[in-house]
Amino acid sequence: MSKKFPDFIPPTKVSYLVERGGPTIHLRRCILQSVDDPTREWAFEKEEIRIGSMEDNDIVLHDDTVSRYHCRIAQDETGYVLYDNRSTNGTFVNKVRIREAFLKPGCIVAVGQSQLRFNAREEEVQIVPSNEKRLAGLIGGNARMREIYSIIEKIAPTATTVVIDGETGTGKEVVAQAIHSLSPRSRNELVVFDCGAVPPNLIESELFGHEKGSFTGAVMTRTGLFEQADGGTLFLDELGELPIDLQPKLLRVLEQREVRRVGSTKAQKVDVRIIAATNRNLEDEVKAGRFRQDLFYRLSVVRLHLPSLKDRLDDVPLLVQHFLDHGFYNKAADGKTLRVRKVSREAATALQNYPWPGNVRELVNVIERSVSFADSSSATTSSSCSGATRATSRTPRAPRTSTASTSAS
Ligand SMILES: Nc1ncnc2c1ncn2[C@@H]1O[C@H](COP(=O)(O)OP(=O)(O)OP(=O)(O)O)[C@@H](O)[C@H]1O
Ligand SMILES: [Mg+2]
Numbered sequence: 001m002s003k004k005f006p007d008f009i010p011p012t013k014v015s016y017l018v019e020r021g022g023p024t025i026h027l028r029r030c031i032l033q034s035v036d037d038p039t040r041e042w043a044f045e046k047e048e049i050r051i052g053s054m055e056d057n058d059i060v061l062h063d064d065t066v067s068r069y070h071c072r073i074a075q076d077e078t079g080y081v082l083y084d085n086r087s088t089n090g091t092f093v094n095k096v097r098i099r100e101a102f103l104k105p106g107c108i109v110a111v112g113q114s115q116l117r118f119n120a121r122e123e124e125v126q127i128v129p130s131n132e133k134r135l136a137g138l139i140g141g142n143a144r145m146r147e148i149y150s151i152i153e154k155i156a157p158t159a160t161t162v163v164i165d166g167e168t169g170t171g172k173e174v175v176a177q178a179i180h181s182l183s184p185r186s187r188n189e190l191v192v193f194d195c196g197a198v199p200p201n202l203i204e205s206e207l208f209g210h211e212k213g214s215f216t217g218a219v220m221t222r223t224g225l226f227e228q229a230d231g232g233t234l235f236l237d238e239l240g241e242l243p244i245d246l247q248p249k250l251l252r253v254l255e256q257r258e259v260r261r262v263g264s265t266k267a268q269k270v271d272v273r274i275i276a277a278t279n280r281n282l283e284d285e286v287k288a289g290r291f292r293q294d295l296f297y298r299l300s301v302v303r304l305h306l307p308s309l310k311d312r313l314d315d316v317p318l319l320v321q322h323f324l325d326h327g328f329y330n331k332a333a334d335g336k337t338l339r340v341r342k343v344s345r346e347a348a349t350a351l352q353n354y355p356w357p358g359n360v361r362e363l364v365n366v367i368e369r370s371v372s373f374a375d376s377s378s379a380t381t382s383s384s385c386s387g388a389t390r391a392t393s394r395t396p397r398a399p400r401t402s403t404a405s406t407s408a409s
Pocket of ligand 1: 137138139140166167168169170171172173174175277279360361364
């Protein structure tokens with residue numbers, strides 16, 4: 001592509017590098033600068049930039065000759081593309097009226113009376129941990145979690161592919177949901193596909209769809225998950241389980257942005273952001289020949305590693321309180337009152353001293369079980385704490401009985 005069209009700028013690329021001074025993100029941003037007033041500059045790493053006279057545009061131009069939603073710049077795999085939105089007075093690139101045009105560095109986009117110079121700039125952004133203790137369903141104030149919140153906030157608005165890894169139960173799916181919900185794609189669906197839960201021979205038709213009669217049992221035409229996720233996000237869970245013979249097909253979709261249903265000769269354009277999760281070490285999988293290196297590189301634009309709960313035990317009290325406050329299992333018959341409001345000091349200590357091999361999922365289960373054991377009619381009395389006591393022995397065995405004891409309800 002670059003040989004054929006040397007002027008084209010590849011779209012925003014985010015690369016995540018862990019360096020000594022903390023993680024940094026390399027971002028390619030689109031810059032628009034007013035030709036008349038160079039101090040007016042807009043920088044974006046978003047997938048789409050809207051220009052017009054209405055206040056909800058990304059660039060608002062107060063000018064009678066500018067339509068309400070005049071034009072937009074979108075990024076696709078080939079570069080930045082400017083689209084005119086059927087504006088009254090037209091959109092121009094270097095004085096040529098356009099309906100749709102690739103933008104090359106330094107070109108002048110004219111919208112009404114305004115002239116904007118287009119450029120793209122590489123930037124290295126140091127990640128500063130967020131000050132928040134939660135982000136879109138994710139709970140935890142540990143520094144590593146706060147760093148992840150900052151990265152999520154930076155990358156969510158872009159279309160970049162993300163691979164999330166971490167032990168089981170560390171919250172990989174919650175992170176995928178957070179990225180989707182903070183992105184402009186949240187208007188459309190987040191489609192989840194578990195590569196480990198579907199028989200290998202059915203994965204291809206699940207992902208890409210199939211035409212009627214394309215194989216025995218294909219009695220009807222079926223749209224695949226890529227088509228369902230068009231405009232939204234596809235979360236590929238347990239990516240390490242994807243059979244090696246299907247990996248080139250996934251790579252092809254990622255590169256060409258089009259899918260072909262099984263049994264069809266026609267390819268169809270799709271606009272899907274991919275988030276993948278794995279609890280396997282993908283580098284090891286590549287070395288062992290079970291995961292293709294080209295797909296690994298294509299997917300690993302941004303890698304997020306979620307810490308194990310034992311490495312952020314300081315978050316246990318916050319998580320426990322969150323699960324007590326929001327768990328459906330902790331609601332009394334009226335659906336509102338909490339059956340257990342907090343855990344006793346003894347139980348809290350026990351919970352914070354347990355190594356949690358099943359991570360946050362195990363903690364959720366322990367809280368749910370404990371609440372069901374709690375005596376709701378006399379919630380001020382302590383329920384059994386034997387599980388918590390056992391937990392303090394630091395055996396990697398999950399506490400079996402009630403860990404949370406109740407106090408003032
Ligand atoms: N940081 C967090 N804040 C709040 N809840 C969390 C957090 N992390 C995990 N959870 C909860 O823990 C449970 C497990 O999370 P999730 O399913 O995202 O884990 P996972 O990493 O995808 O696990 P697996 O590898 O087994 O699929 C869910 O109930 C989720 O809501
Ligand atoms: Mg999961």
